[in-house]
Amino acid sequence: DHGSLIALPNPYIVPGGRFTEQFYWDSYFIMLGLAADGRWDMIEGMIKNCAYMIRKFGFIPTANRTYFLSRSQPPFFALMVQLLARHKGRRVLITYLPYLVMEYRFWMKGKRHLAKAEFRSIGRVVEMPNGLLLNRYYDNKTTPRPESLLQDSLAAETAIDRQADRLFLHLRAAAESGWDFSSRWFLDENDIRTTHTADIIPVDLNSLLYILEQTIADGYSLLKNPIAARKYKAYSERRVHAINQYCWSDEQQLYGDFNFHKGMSTGRLSLAAVFPLYGRIASRPQAAAVAARLERDFLHPGGLVTTPVNNGQQWDAPNGWAHLNWIAIQGLRNYGYHELANAIKQRWMATCLAVFESEGKFVEKYDVIDGKKGGGGGEYPLQDGFGWTNGVFRALESEDIFTG
Secondary structure (H helix, E strand, C coil): CHHHECCCCCCCCCCECCECCCCHHHHHHHHHHHHHCCCHHHHHHHHHHHHHHHHHHCCCCCCCEHHHCCCCCCCCHHHHHHHHHHHHCCHHHHHHHHHHHHHHHHHHCCHHHHHHCHHHEECCEEECCCCCEEECCCCCCCCCCHHHHHHHHHHHHHCCCCCHHHHHHHHHHHHHHCCCCCHHHECCCCCHHHECHHHEECHHHHHHHHHHHHHHHHHHHHCCCHHHHHHHHHHHHHHHHHHHHHCEECCCCEECCEECCCCEECCCCCHHHHHHHHCCCCCHHHHHHHHHHHHHHHEECCEECCCCCCCCCCCCCCEECHHHHHHHHHHHHHCCCHHHHHHHHHHHHHHHHHHHHHHCCEECCEECCCCCEECCCCCCCCCEECHHHHHHHHHHHHHHHHHC
């Protein structure tokens, strides 16, 4: 379908390989590298493209293709705006405030009708047993994904006791998460046909929405609208309370996802656990526990692995991804764990360089358990490029220039 590309007003950088569009969450990590190179013109153009899509569609789709118009991706728009504000000044928050609010409304749509809904969930918003609202990944279509028609159809055909339309919904929700696919979303960690993403409150999504709420509150403060600022601040405080109630596991001493259909943690270990540190949501003791778990269960010669489960999916072992390593590094630094953060950084960069030296390219993901080769698994071959690998490497490299 060559007619599916949605024209955008400004130039943009694509991830590379099979990904030839402006992808939502990839763009933020690409921007980190552009910032290191002083390419603020390109960053601003890509942010304007996001604002254009919010204006046109009410949200930022996965990428600028018509078949992505039923789902978004992890909401990094607030972080893009913050990045630009560090360069151009805080008034940038006022410029993009209407778009930040529109994106927030997209994630919270349906919240007034939750009382009557099954499992108190509508679209992307869920009312928890304590009355607080948290969010989930969702897609309002129950058909195979056009970009992965064959894989989805095969999964549904061979799924025992699952209605195909339910499975398609869960597969699409996993695609919105960006983690397509991972044991994180499976009832049976080895079986993609047990994907149940829409039943899950993901800790990373809710940490990012906390950042969005805080950013909107800051924007309203700058606009001298204290009532609206207080409202969003209150939303963010309630969300922190709910994240710590439902996504923190005392037993695991780690953040994780919560199955609101079953009223319990999914029990899956994943690097999503670092997002509450990245968003400064964790308490000091929680951050200490997460740091200890990272060192024990996730740190390998090549950096941090996405999950400890090796099941052939690309968002599982032995794969590590640039942006998740970046988020872990920044999250650990927020709480003063500089030694561990630097160890992750050095191992990750060494892996990227080892593959570059042997193959002359950066790639989408790496085998961090081996530490000297590209990653694998999932629905498609390993992609060259690669946008967020380049961006994160450049950002980590330029820190050394700035910090001596």
